[in-house]
Amino acid sequence: QVQLQESGPGLVKPSETLSLTCTVSGYSINTYYWSWIRQSPGKGLECIGYISHSGNTNYNPSLKSRVTISSDTSKNQFSLKLTSVTAADTAVYYCARLSAAAFDPWGQGTLVTVST
Amino acid sequence: QSTLTQPPSASGSLGQSVTISCTGTSSDVGGYNYVSWYQQHPGKAPKVMIYEVNKRPSGVPDRFSGSRSGSTASLTVSGLQSEDEADYYCSSYADNNHVVFGGGTTLTVL
Numbered sequence: 001q002v003q004l005q006e007s008g009p010g011l012v013k014p015s016e017t018l019s020l021t022c023t024v025s026g027y028s029i030n031t032y033y034w035s036w037i038r039q040s041p042g043k044g045l046e047c048i049g050y051i052s053h054s055g056n057t058n059y060n061p062s063l064k065s066r067v068t069i070s071s072d073t074s075k076n077q078f079s080l081k082l083t084s085v086t087a088a089d090t091a092v093y094y095c096a097r098l099s100a101a102a103f104d105p106w107g108q109g110t111l112v113t114v115s116t
Numbered sequence: 117q118s119t120l121t122q123p124p125s126a127s128g129s130l131g132q133s134v135t136i137s138c139t140g141t142s143s144d145v146g147g148y149n150y151v152s153w154y155q156q157h158p159g160k161a162p163k164v165m166i167y168e169v170n171k172r173p174s175g176v177p178d179r180f181s182g183s184r185s186g187s188t189a190s191l192t193v194s195g196l197q198s199e200d201e202a203d204y205y206c207s208s209y210a211d212n213n214h215v216v217f218g219g220g221t222t223l224t225v226l
Contacts, residue, residue: 106163
């Protein structure tokens with residue numbers, strides 16, 4: 001079955017760039033859409049953005065100036081870069097497949113803390 | 117983009133039914149047939165329970181059902197069980213190809 005796994009640093013310094021990778025197994029990222037969602041501690045879910053199988057992207061307007069989502073089909077991975085991070089970017093970051101505007105399945109999530 | 121509006125909490129007794137609302141606008145919930153509902157237990161990733169307003173993925177009990185009236189979608193959980201106690205989030209496709217979430221509802225089973 002489809003499985004997604006996030007990876008990347010768990011600690012990022014303020015003003016630096018957060019970089020995460022999602023490795024997909026059991027399914028090719030050459031179909032569907034692939035997304036990043038985050039959840040700040042004790043808060044709700046926020047869609048950061050997504051990338052299509054053809055490489056088109058769509059970003060949350062509140063994050064658009066700082067976000068880049070890209071994919072590497074040869075590795076069946078897609079990635080997130082978020083620049084100029086602050087403490088407000090501390091969150092659990094999830095990757096998920098997006099189909100019919102529904103996120104399924106999800107990765108287990110990875111906590112990224114922004115701190116010195 | 118605005119988030120969808122959900123009540124912060126809901127509760128029901130074992131075996132009873134509870135309905136959680138998700139209010140948006142004509143730019144999201146009311147404009148597209150793409151409303152989803154997610155269940156999240158503490159420390160776990162969310163799991164889709166309903167997609168496209170009222171469709172259930174395989175493996176989701178038929179105690180869970182979705183509906184929509186105008187710009188308000190609803191999730192009904194019938195025959196409440198203890199394992200249904202969790203946070204529930206709605207999401208919707210929205211204008212400009214965005215996807216927006218509700219603020220979440222904590223369901224307590226009494």
